[in-house]
Amino acid sequence: MKTRFLSLLVIFLSILFMAASPLWAKDDDTHHEQKPFAMAEFGQLPILHDGRIKPLDTFARTQLIRFSDKDHIEHMPAITWLATTLFDPGNASELKIFRINNENLRHLMGLEERKKPLYAFVEITEGLEKTFPTVEKLMSENPQNISSDQKDLLTLHENALEYTQILRSLSLLLPLNVTVPEKWAKELPTLSTRSVNFLTLKKIDAGIQDEIKQIIKRKGQNPVKYTPNEQMTAVLGWQIKMIADAAEGNNLFRVIPDPWDERNTDEKNTGQKSGEWISPWELVQSGKGSPRTSEFLDLWTALGSNWSQLDDKAWHDNSKKLLALGNHSTRLEIFYNKLQPFFTSTIFFALSFLLALIALTFNQTKYIWVLAGGVLAIALGLQGLGLVARVLVLERPPVGTLYESILFVGFVAPFFAALMELRMKNMLGFLSAGFMGIGVGLLALSMAEEGDTMKVLTAVLNTQFWLATHVLCITIGYGWCLVTSVLSHIMLLGQATGKLDRPTLKNLTHAQGTLALTALLFTATGTILGGIWADQSWGRFWGWDPKENGAMLIVLWLIWIIHGKIAGQFSKLAVTMGLSFLSVIVGTAWIGVNLLGIGLHSYGFIEGLFWGLGVFTVGEMILIGGLAWMIQRKKQEGTTPDAA
Template identity: 35%
Template sequence: MKRLLSSILLLSSVVAAASPTPDFTFKELGLVPMLHEGRIKPLDTFARIHLLAFYGRSKLPDQSAMQWLAELLFDESRAYDRRVFNVSDYAVVEALGLERTEGHKYSFYELTQGFQSQAETFSQLLNKKEEERTSVQNHMVEVYEKYLRYLEISRSFSVFLPQFEVSSPKLALALTVQPGERLSFRDLMKRKQFEEGIRRLVTSKGAGLTDDEKRELAELSIRYDRAQRDVQTEIFRIIPPQWQHASDLWLAPTALMGSGLGSPESTQYLNLWKGLYEAYHSGDGRKWNETSARILVESQQHAAKVISPWKIRLENAYNRFDFFTYSLALYIASFLALAFSWMIWPQALARWSFGLLAAGGVFHLAGMVMRVVIMGRPPVATLYESIIFVGLTAVVFGLVLERMRRNGLGTLIGAVSGAILQFMGTRYETSGDTMGMLVAVLNTNFWLATHVVTITIGYGSCFVGGVLGHVYLLSRIFKPKDQAKADEVSRNIVGVSLVSLFFTMFGTILGGIWADQSWGRFWGWDPKENGALWIVLWLLFLLHARLCGIVGKIGMAVGMVLTNVIVALAWFGVNLLNVGLHSYGFTSNIATNLALFCGAEILFSIVTYAMAKQKEQLLDKDESLRKGIVQT
């Protein structure tokens, strides 16, 4: 590890680059296909998910994701100096011995110094298992892994770039190169004498060399070592499957060289990339744009067999339009319009809020449909997707309810649940590619389309019921005399709870049938299965308790509020147990948020239940008094 770190400080390119001028365009390059995490995606997506992972957002204040990626690939020294790493945990900052910065951002160089000063600690940490480390230690390792990823991306083309230059004539002679000649690692590999020369000189401890020459030798040797390791860099898989080999494996430029799988076409393709590097360095916008256009054409031709260009374009559009953020904004606007409608211009604003909600729903749906088309599978297979889908379900419920009743309740439900869930979704995007590939057992469109969709609709419907429960309780407390309106909400609660029962129960049974089809048992008491069962049993309990009078209208409303808690536990909570087949998508900060949410809902239930009951008693007393007066 120490060696790795000390070599990094020397990595910056020998040639200072010109900065790209405004006439550089990155659109074409963003459309170039590549293979990453098992999926063919445009370079733009690759850039965005990495920037999201490093920085927390998909663009920098002064750079787009593609601009950043180009800089990282072609101009390391600038990229290493840019504050791109978001380290928000102060404990990690302290552990690395770094200064606290505004915005929690650190550059690659700063982190290098941090890791270097704590090399001992890190080598110990890396030897431990994840469960044995504390959460701060896990964050530290996370930062380190991102750091290595950053390094790996930055070295993608290193073997092709002219990074070796020997200035001392004496050294040059010993290494059989021209002084001042700029050479790439690929060039040097063809000259066996260079490597042998370095080995020989290093073993003899630079006998007969001046101090300056020794320093240059040390630097060359470290560079050479590093470049040798760069051959293993394989994250940047831009070379489409080689036609003579029937495989679906794309190769990274460096790996192509190592594997000897190159072909005239791939060499030509790589030369284009080299041209791109030169254009970047010389600041030649015209050449850059021409070359990236040619790269796009060539790459699409080569990749035509494995992916059609329109899918890549579609994904690019999906990235650029950012439908889910728009829908989030629209939901919030809808909620605000609705809130104001309670104070001024009730009718006009209510109509506006409905329109905004519907518009948000359209964006939401459009994003969802695009994802389905791009991935060629049903909409829900990961935790992230379930959040987005439940949000959409709740919005659709809200819209339907609003169309039927026109009293603002539906809009409220849709806007609140849509906004909350879309916001949660944006928090999840930073964890990587949201369109990742699925493990073998999930690789079945039929069951994803039936079981998963049904159960998530059930979650959405439960969420709607929960919001209704809140509305009912609050209206009983603040408008205790408006019995008619409250009763209406109460009837809706029963209706929604039936719909929820319908979807969660069939979702659960379908899950069982999937399990029966796939691994031979209908039910295995796996935590996620049990979680789904909690919801079903809870709803059965509520509906039957209402039937035999164990709970009244207030109790039923409280029950629906608590349904939110149970859904949250079944949905996210069981993943925290880390056992069983379904424990996907675990992130440690879920635990805190989940506890906060459940605590708040339970507290809300207790307080509003007590208050609503008290108001009810007062009302009953009034009623009986009035009756008494009438009788006397």
């Protein structure tokens, strides 16, 4: 809480500073929008953020999503927004990037109503200042007693704090609007006031401070008594101090390898394994500099002047040089960012679903089968490519978080359904694959709004072996369960509408049995492997943790249905209903238990997911119950082949 308080104090000071004195030279127009710079190399520059090295492109997208829920502002891509914020803070603070959806908060901040509730930093500073005392009080409150309006207010303040950090990241390198007394100007490497920045002023800072002390000693504190030159010196000294104070603790923009971290100095590892990286301000304030870090600072300074002088070529060259100096390839992640594989694959899944639906509706399966299969293959290829890219970037197996498990199921479930189609050749496999691809894809897209989805893992999860065995096994199990459930839905639907003939139904019934057994194999093995991991990690095989219980629930459900079928306690219809309902059981075990907010696998309560799961459960009950009722009625009328 203390740290947070200090942080907020910094923002408060920063706001005052911002409002009081626009010290930086402001570019005279927004010409970068008219003449976009070559941002490819700049976007690839490595930055250490949230525990891993990532390209600036990812950093820019993540931050912009955090503030505005979108990874671009109108026609400006995130990376251009970041460059503007870094090199032209004056103009950047007028860009409308703060999304304030909460009407009460907009009112509290004194903001005008807009079609899109997006506001610029300069528009919200007054409100931030006004609400600071409230925020201060809220910080001592128990988080459970904080209302959603208050939570939004806190989030806005936190976002503004983060934003000012970015805004000031390079404030030490940017040209300043300051007047340097002649005496001191002579000692500067360049006489052009336009290119004077904090770094150059820092060289004469000690002398200036000494002179100010002398002036105060001679003439006291009242500046009226000073000569114009003395006044100028005093103002400059104050300005240097203000810039340094406002940048205190500015350590977000870690773009320079820490020269004293052994992982960076070890030649074999240079640029390969991420050691500590530091921000320019941290470097200067901690006095950690080295010849190599000077090269970094010089190039960043050069980028700053290239930006303000609209020198596209020099910008491109300097970005390249900086990229070579950082020696850390981030190309793959850039490719991943550009491709947006999971979004694109969802579109292809939707297309293959539509094709399958058209084919089934019009009984035109011959050519469309190939087409739907091709489109599905592209979707699966994209989904698989995305997963492989993540594995390579994160250097670990593909599933380590809830979001990643969704991505993985988004690949395996349609893939299994496609395999099934290759055997059955009746379009139903493609239909299922497309349907699951859309459903799981949309779920993944809704979860991705949180920002950077490539996360480093906590110590207990940081194990290649168990991530590759237990986690993959149980996730594949979820995939098989979904395929089983979707196929069972199709069987219910087919019978209820009378579209399924007897041989197809027989085929599907057999496939359903095999699928259920395969789902059982993977979920049971995965669950037990999880127990073994727990035994290896902290010495107990089973601890009744919600996620463990969830996994066991799936296994027990499958055992119940399979045994009920074998022993004849369940009719064929009941088996199909039970296996259809597997979707709800999997949803509860996979995502629902995380909502309890307890145990080792908890990801916190997500309100949207809670209601979504509730609606899904009720919807499934109505759908399955309704279809079963229709089948029973048909059976009584003698118009259905055989209730399965």
